[in-house]
Amino acid sequence: MNMPFKKNDLILFTGDSITDGGRDRDSKLPKPTALGASYASLLAGQLGFEYAELNLSFCNTGIGGDRTCDLLNRWDADCIHLKPDWISILVGINNTWRRYDSDDPTSDVQFETELRELLSRIKNETPARIILCSPFLLHTDDLIARMREDLDPKIMIIKKLAAEFDAIWVDFDAAFSSEIPRQNPAYWAFDGVHPTIAGHALMAEAWLQAVRG
Numbered sequence: 708m709n710m711p712f713k714k715n716d717l718i719l720f721t722g723d724s725i726t727d728g729g730r731d732r733d734s735k736l737p738k739p740t741a742l743g744a745s746y747a748s749l750l751a752g753q754l755g756f757e758y759a760e761l762n763l764s765f766c767n768t769g770i771g772g773d774r775t776c777d778l779l780n781r782w783d784a785d786c787i788h789l790k791p792d793w794i795s796i797l798v799g800i801n802n803t804w805r806r807y808d809s810d811d812p813t814s815d816v817q818f819e820t821e822l823r824e825l826l827s828r829i830k831n832e833t834p835a836r837i838i839l840c841s842p843f844l845l846h847t848d849d850l851i852a853r854m855r856e857d858l859d860p861k862i863m864i865i866k867k868l869a870a871e872f873d874a875i876w877v878d879f880d881a882a883f884s885s886e887i888p889r890q891n892p893a894y895w896a897f898d899g900v901h902p903t904i905a906g907h908a909l910m911a912e913a914w915l916q917a918v919r920g
Contacts, residue, residue: 710754710919711836712761712793718754719766719791719835720747721778722798725901726769742767746902746910747795753911766791774801774813775821782825787832794835795914796825797879799842799865800900803857807850812857819864826872837874838918839865843883844899845892851899875917882913 712718720726728743742748742765751765768785770777775798778785786794799818806812829835841862846852862880869876883895886909892899895906902910 710758712754712758712763714761715764716761716792717764717766717789718751718793718795719768719786719789720750720795720797721768721785722796722840723769723773723801724771725800726767726797727771728767728769728907730767730769743769744904744907745769746907746914749907749911750914753915769797772801773798774805775799775818775825776813778825779821782828786825787828790833791835793838794829794833795838795840795877797840797842798822799861800844800858802861803842803854804900806857807854815860815864818861819868822865822868826868826874830872837869837872838877838914839869839872839874840877840914841865841880843880843896845883845887845896847892847896847899877914877917879910879913882909 726743726745726747728745728748730743731740739748742751747765747767747769754763755765766789778798802813802818826837829837842858844851844854844858866876868874883906886895894903895909896902
């Protein structure tokens with residue numbers, strides 16, 4: 708299959724807890740625990756195996772609970788200074804969630820402004836190709852379903868910026884929705900937000916399909 712990566716490319720995954728996957732932050736060695744237990748780790752394993760001759764390397768700088776403002780605060784150390792060739796970003800669900808659990812909303816205007824700054828810095832300060840992923844919700848209960856009113860406009864903002872910045876668009880939200888006829892929402896994400904291992908496998912497959920074109 709077609710794959711756009713080149714020899715010795717560094718692929719960076721970043722975002723919130725869904726990417727973080729409980730990764731080992733203390734490890735200075737390239738061991739599996741440094742990538743966490745998430746779609747990022749699944750992708751690193753599959754791509755590393757399939758394209759061993761390319762000597763790809765992988766890094767995970769996801770941090771649980773992060774919003775776009777948090778990514779901005781750590782963007783130098785956790786993105787720019789790493790000089791990635793590819794940067795895959797999944798962020799937005801905490802921008803929505805904090806409105807409901809902490810009365811700390813992120814307006815759509817603020818969300819777009821912060822995400823645009825993240826993407827502009829990548830374009831202006833690195834040679835990296837951008838992969839933008841949509842956050843998602845699976846309707847496991849009424850509160851999760853209610854959060855749609857806040858998340859859906861943010862997904863559309865991410866999709867719009869993906870086109871503007873010539874980023875690869877990975878629609879995780881649509882990928883999960885397409886699988887609901889096969890299994891109930893909690894099978895894919897136990898609380899409607901955090902994926903099960905099957906959910907992470909679904910994400911990895913959706914990511915590969917989008918990147919392969």
